[in-house]
Amino acid sequence: MASPSFFFFFLLVTATVAAVILCPPAAAAPKEHLVTGLPGFHGASFPSKHYAGYVTVDETSERSLYYYLVLSERDPATDPVVLWLNGGPGCSSFDGFVYENGPFIFEPGSSPAGSLPRLHLNPYSWSKVSNIMYLDSPAGVGMSYSLNKSDYTTGDLKTAADAHKFLLKWFELYPEFQSNPFYISGESYAGIYIPTITDEVVKGIKKGVEPRINFKGYLIGNPATDADYDMNSFVPFAHGMGLISTDMYEGVKITCHGTFWGNVDSLCQEKIDRVHWELKDLNKYNILEPCYHRPDIQEALFANSSLPLSFRRLGETDRPFPVRKRMAGRSWPLRLALKYGHVPTWAGLGGRSLPCTNDELATTWLDDEGVRAAIHAKSKNLIGSWELYTARKDFTHDTGKIVLYHKKFTSLGYRVLIYSGDHDLCIPHPKTEAWVKSIGYKVVDRWRPWFFEDQVAGYTEGYDHNLTFLTIKGAGHAVPEYKPKEALAFYSRWLAGETF
Template sequence: MAGMTKISILCITCCLLMTMTTEAAPQGSLVTQLPGFNGTFPSNHYSGYVSIGGKHLFYYLVVSEGNPAEDPVVLWLNGGPGCSSFDGFVYEHGPFNFEQKSKGAMPTLHLNPYSWSKVSNILYLDSPAGVGFSYSEDPSQYVTGDLQTASDTHAFLLSWFQQYPEFLSNPFYISGESYAGVYVPTLSFQVATGIQNGTKPLLNLKGYMVGNGVTDRKFDGNALVPFAHGMALISDQIYEGVIEACGINYSNSTSPKCDEKLQLVGQAIAGLNIYDVLEPCYHDPGTKSGNTTSTKNSNLPSSFQQLGKSSEKPLGVRKRMFGRAWPFQAPVEDGFVPLWPQLAAQSNSRDVPCFDDEVATKWLNDPAVREAIHAKPASVSGPWELCTDRIRYYHDAGSMIPYHQNLTAKGYKALIFSGDHDMCVPYTGSQAWTRSLGYKIVDQWRSWQSNDQVAGYLQAYENNLTFLTVKGAGHTVPEYKPQEALDFYSRWLAGKPI
């Protein structure tokens, strides 16, 4: 019921957008070259700013390498909150692979054979204002939350499609991962309501997709223990002890006995890479013996563990390190959401926890790169950071389940996908909440294939809802399994069986 109240608030903001006026086509938005790349772009690239109420939102469009006039337009949003969608551009499904040949050097760019621009026009957006290259001259506008972000992004889309009217008739999809599990359904609902109300320009929304997405406090909070048990990370005895002391809904327990049992879970999984339990864990060299179980004194919950950054890593390769014993991303509580750099600072870390993003940071802060992509200089928009602490963000939209129910009931197709080795937002939670909708199963649990190999599993429901796992993938699926990601993405967009 609370979630539906938030939806009603979004309905009201939709009506306010109906008075927008048509803007002129963007001038000088074509990207003609990029430092580090010496070849020919397989398709056109455009980038620039759309201003919404004093907020300047930065976008980068990669036109489809297939049939731009008919291929879908897909908006991509990274999560955080507070993280730039250039994370997806540089490390996941963008048009280039980035190679750093020596430490500190500018990267060399090579064409990515698994870019999502192979089959779609893909639009990367830094949102909300204050994230990535997006900015405002008024610092008070950096205080925001789920509902305001959805409203601003809808306004951005209406203005953007006015500037690029050639894409208005293309099928339009909204996509993202991690905290975009909140961004995507709230924005999709806003767009759907605008369509229903006749908001111009009329967007051709067909559906949305969410990867390893934050969704619901109870389902996300109860996901880790079954995941850890299924992955043989905790013993039967630990698992049974948690169930006995906490019951099956332990995510908000106030029982000391339950807390004691959950502490055993935390101890067992300490030291693992929470973003992919198959990957190595890199620790701060200053952390004695790689110990990640000590907790710094702070105002954070005791479950937050030491964060760090490794100084020894293969050049040009991003490494994700252990962030904390309990999942760093989920569950997310209502109200103020601590941002990743803020959490890192509380734990005396030097950087955004669990990420080494030297390549992206080096490239995107180079003045020549910023000029080439029409981003404002650092003196205006600030330095580019993977995840910022410049904004103050509030989770004020409640559970996403009512949004999913509303959208799928209206006929919008939805793909909920999960890297099955992510411990940050485990697949167990996504599988549980999709099942909880009570929809009839139309495609029973089965494997799906990529390159003649089993690539994961899926279960499809009525109302065009599909839950899909990607075998061996972590939190950012296209980064870990690029070929498999392009395969399911292409098939789903084309309406073909996965």
């Protein structure tokens, strides 16, 4: 006769087998999305695994969003999962992958001319401390697409809803990451994308939508937020940085009564246009960096100006476009977007290319069919050429006051970091700091420098409810591009919950 301990052991084994059958272990990442190699990279192996592919958010039109995931080089099982979004609206997040915080540094290929770029490991990739995923959003941007072109008529709210659908399906594909802390990050017009996506995520969490996203907060660089702050900052910042004379500043300030954007009279608008004209040859995305404006772009920028045509054409040149490393980027007509709602494309404004931008390396690489096959992206025959900033979409800015979103999420306990490159003339940091202060929280860490390698790297101020503002000294609109070491430093510290 068997002993009681044997029966107990038998029952335990039986129960364990039944549990495994009824509740099998979570599936691993989809093998068909694994990236096993990349044209242009000749290293022995990647420091961590890469996955890429499509998630369909609408079966009827086959509206599909493309992602590229780089697992953490440290501990992918426990490190945060961070979503990265470039702005625009209409900029591919491969912008960030190629030129900012991605796993590689891209260099021009050797002869013959036109060969693929060479890829070297980036020592300051954000994958050093996190699983980072680059998402092309909305459909029609980058590698994302729809078979129904009417899907390319969209706006902030539809973009946010689609991104939430994407995340839910993505976490079903990658159940091993459902318990990891999840953050959303990005820059520029992602200042609109991220709060609206967060709203969808938070509402889903409250409703108990599965899979449950372990959302912890977000960080946004040089964010488009509120026109009354963002657009009113251009003239005072230009004067503060020594880009226009005190006489010019005082003249426009008196004429415009301190308001430099919006429904102003014709005399005020003319003075504002003159300021823009004086700064037309600057790289507005980093005033320390070189820039080249082609005449057709100048014509597009000033097409609706109140300045006389003869004045607008002063200084036009016919210099050939230089072949060089991309300088700035993230060029989007934000003033028009926030003023009128509808966001025109550069093609619609009459320009043939983006100001301050040479995206040759990214375009050469991403338009190569061998690269597309390696990263599981659709061919050019189906979805067209890759574009840094696409003219395919018809986009409308259709949200309310974004500052209210930030107050809502911080009051709910989510962590928020707003950071600014302090030489960005597109969205100058003083007005970003101003709207952060306008939320009304108590200062718990007064304005002070933060350090990297024993040098002042910028300044920071902390507020109640896990809200932090940070500047990066010498950086422009795209902080990780201009200050990669410092960017990885503050990113790592913030994710770890450390002070700056």
